[in-house]
Amino acid sequence: xxxxxxxxxxxxxxxxxxxxxxxxxxxxxxxxxxxxxxxxxxxxxxxxxxxxxxxxxxxxxxxxxxxxxxxxxxxxxxxxxxxxxxxxxxxxxxxxxxxxxxxxxxxxxxxxxxxxxxxxxxxxxxxx
Amino acid sequence: xxxxxxxxxxxxxxxxxxxxxxxxxxxxxxxxxxxxxxxxxxxxxxxxxxxxxxxxxxxxxxxxxxxxxxxxxxxxxxxxxxxxxxxxxxxxxxxxxxxxxxxxxxxxxxxxxxxxxxxxxxxxxxxxxxxxxxxxxxxxxxxxxxxxxxxxxxxxxxxxxxxxxxxxxxxxxxxxxxxxxxxxxxxxxxxxxxxxxxxxxxxxxxxxxxxxxxxxxxxxxxxxxxxxxxxxxxxxxxxxxxxxxxxxxxxxxxxxxxxxxxxxxxxxxxxxxxxxxxxxxxxxxxxxxxxxxxxxxxxxxxxxxxxxxxxxxxxxxxxxxxxxxxxxxxxxxxxxxxxxxxxxxxxxxxxxxxxxxxxxxxxxxxxxxxxxxxxxxxxxxxxxxxxxxxxxxxxxxxxxxxxxxxxxxxxxxxxxxxxxxxxxxxxxxxxxxxxxxxxxxxxxxxxxxxxxxxxxxxxxxxxxxxxxxxxxxxxxxxxxxxxxxxxxxxxxxxxxxxxxxxxxxxxxxxxxxxxxxxxxxxxxxxxxxxxxxxxxxxxxxxxxxxxxxxxxxxxxxxxxxxxxxxxxxxxxxxxxxxxxxxxxxxxxxxxxxxxxxxxx
Numbered sequence: 001x002x003x004x005x006x007x008x009x010x011x012x013x014x015x016x017x018x019x020x021x022x023x024x025x026x027x028x029x030x031x032x033x034x035x036x037x038x039x040x041x042x043x044x045x046x047x048x049x050x051x052x053x054x055x056x057x058x059x060x061x062x063x064x065x066x067x068x069x070x071x072x073x074x075x076x077x078x079x080x081x082x083x084x085x086x087x088x089x090x091x092x093x094x095x096x097x098x099x100x101x102x103x104x105x106x107x108x109x110x111x112x113x114x115x116x117x118x119x120x121x122x123x124x125x126x127x128x
Numbered sequence: 129x130x131x132x133x134x135x136x137x138x139x140x141x142x143x144x145x146x147x148x149x150x151x152x153x154x155x156x157x158x159x160x161x162x163x164x165x166x167x168x169x170x171x172x173x174x175x176x177x178x179x180x181x182x183x184x185x186x187x188x189x190x191x192x193x194x195x196x197x198x199x200x201x202x203x204x205x206x207x208x209x210x211x212x213x214x215x216x217x218x219x220x221x222x223x224x225x226x227x228x229x230x231x232x233x234x235x236x237x238x239x240x241x242x243x244x245x246x247x248x249x250x251x252x253x254x255x256x257x258x259x260x261x262x263x264x265x266x267x268x269x270x271x272x273x274x275x276x277x278x279x280x281x282x283x284x285x286x287x288x289x290x291x292x293x294x295x296x297x298x299x300x301x302x303x304x305x306x307x308x309x310x311x312x313x314x315x316x317x318x319x320x321x322x323x324x325x326x327x328x329x330x331x332x333x334x335x336x337x338x339x340x341x342x343x344x345x346x347x348x349x350x351x352x353x354x355x356x357x358x359x360x361x362x363x364x365x366x367x368x369x370x371x372x373x374x375x376x377x378x379x380x381x382x383x384x385x386x387x388x389x390x391x392x393x394x395x396x397x398x399x400x401x402x403x404x405x406x407x408x409x410x411x412x413x414x415x416x417x418x419x420x421x422x423x424x425x426x427x428x429x430x431x432x433x434x435x436x437x438x439x440x441x442x443x444x445x446x447x448x449x450x451x452x453x454x455x456x457x458x459x460x461x462x463x464x465x466x467x468x469x470x471x472x473x474x475x476x477x478x479x480x481x482x483x484x485x486x487x488x489x490x491x492x493x494x495x496x497x498x499x500x501x502x503x504x505x506x507x508x509x510x511x512x513x514x515x516x517x518x519x520x521x522x523x524x525x526x527x528x529x530x531x532x533x534x535x536x537x538x539x540x541x542x543x544x545x546x547x548x549x550x551x552x553x554x555x556x557x558x559x560x561x562x563x564x565x566x567x568x569x570x571x572x573x574x575x576x577x578x579x580x581x582x583x584x585x586x587x588x589x590x591x592x593x594x595x596x597x598x599x600x601x602x603x604x605x606x607x608x609x610x611x612x613x614x615x616x617x618x619x620x621x622x623x624x625x626x627x628x629x630x631x632x633x634x635x636x637x638x639x640x641x642x643x644x645x646x647x648x649x650x651x652x653x654x655x656x657x658x659x660x661x662x663x664x665x666x667x668x669x670x671x672x673x674x675x676x677x678x679x680x681x682x683x684x685x686x687x688x689x690x691x692x693x694x695x696x697x698x699x700x701x702x703x704x705x706x707x708x709x710x711x712x713x714x715x716x717x718x719x720x721x722x723x724x725x726x727x728x
Binding site for chain 1: 488489492493499503504549550553556557597600
């Protein structure tokens, strides 16, 4: 367990959080948050290798969340991934340009593909 | 009497007597007419003609017609009177002895004389009456003549009256003419008087000047006289000169008179000239006025002709434009239907954002769930393989040991829990997806809809499901539904679209957190729907534009401004009404009335 990378998944849908955890629990150390605020709190308290976030959330959207992370931790990982059912192209483009968004994955996700992308992003980030 | 006839004889001759109605007169020698039948006497007298029949009457008053008349006396003695002439007339003779029996002869001559006298009197009376008649006739003719003459007179008088009326009318006309003439003349006179007065003033002025000049002349005269007095003392030459001077004074006087006359003539001619000039000017002015008026009328005529032509041109243009308009109208109708389609697609497009997310989330449950299940199953496979090897006939101790090992080495219980949870999640994902698809179904059938009897609550619920992703984070939707709301005749898909538009706008109006309260009520004829939000409200100046096509407050690309216009059209198509009340900062309430039954 100690060697597994830590992945933070943020989504307002409880079922998505649960399914994400159940799907990837064998490969990664999965930490979930039901909102961006909760996610920020986790980022402040523990080391996270990859952030995966939903885009459409109440209060703070995925892109806004990525901006906050970028503002607060400009020089350090984690790398960021986005998973969403739908997002406006402009918003996503902004996140790619400015907030170190690594990939955008459309819901419903393919578990194998998503796992591959997560590992890829960790490798890219740490140069492994 | 009949008895008497049987027993008696007259001069030895038997006789018979019959009584009753007389049928023939030839069989009788004597007819006795009793007092009771005396009124038939003259009739019988006529009937016997010249037959030798003696008529004996009883109490017959007409002595002239009687032959022998019996009459009653006071002493009951038989008395009778005889009219000889009548008896002789019947070729009968009278025995004079008969008179001895108590008879008397009627004096016929006296009777004749009396009757003659009466006749004469009657004739006289007749004559008198005739003369009276004549006089009356004369009077009548006179009166008639008088009436005629009077009627003639009256006719003449009528004629004369008519004539006089005509004359009076003519005179009235004349007087009116004269009046106008007089007015003109008085005006002229007034003007003349004015000019006269002016000239008089000028005259008096001239007179004053004259008198001044005269005064100066007199002064000159005085000086002359003084010089004369001085000169008297001088010699005769001077006297001659004085004579000459006198003469000169006389000529001066004459010249003065001439001057007087001359001035008068000048003044008069001046008056004449001014009068003529005034008249001439007036005529000229009138002519000028007439000319200008004529020109003006001609101008107006020309303008009228032009405007007529222009009108005709405009008419033809209008006709052309009408045709153009009808063509444009057709095109507009086409465009409208295209726009409706476009708006439907746009609504779908706007919804797609939400729907894609909304559909992809529950589908993700299924997708990720199945993935997770597969992994869990993979974890279980070794255990299941060992279970497969179990056999009732052999000793399964090894297999059981292995199963227990496997169970302990893997997080078996965790996997079992995960499988149960994942199956529930997959089921939830499937149910949610189905709901969304059901909501979309109505949207896809708008164009081909027929009237249906439908529960409006279902329509509203479908709209809410479609919008769930849009509102779920910040808006609470409260359904205050009438449990006995009747089903209504409607196009469910179209109403669904209308409700999606209204609720979507309400959600957009709520910037932070808010509520939308949807109320339904009914009476026997209508159902009443209210969509009340506590959003930012609609400014008063755009409240009346909100149903206009292409009116939008949203950013370019976020809406076409057709949502509420189409909603309005849909409610109108249902013969319903839609209204809104809005307060800035407090929220907006859309109220909709829909009839339960469509009277088609």
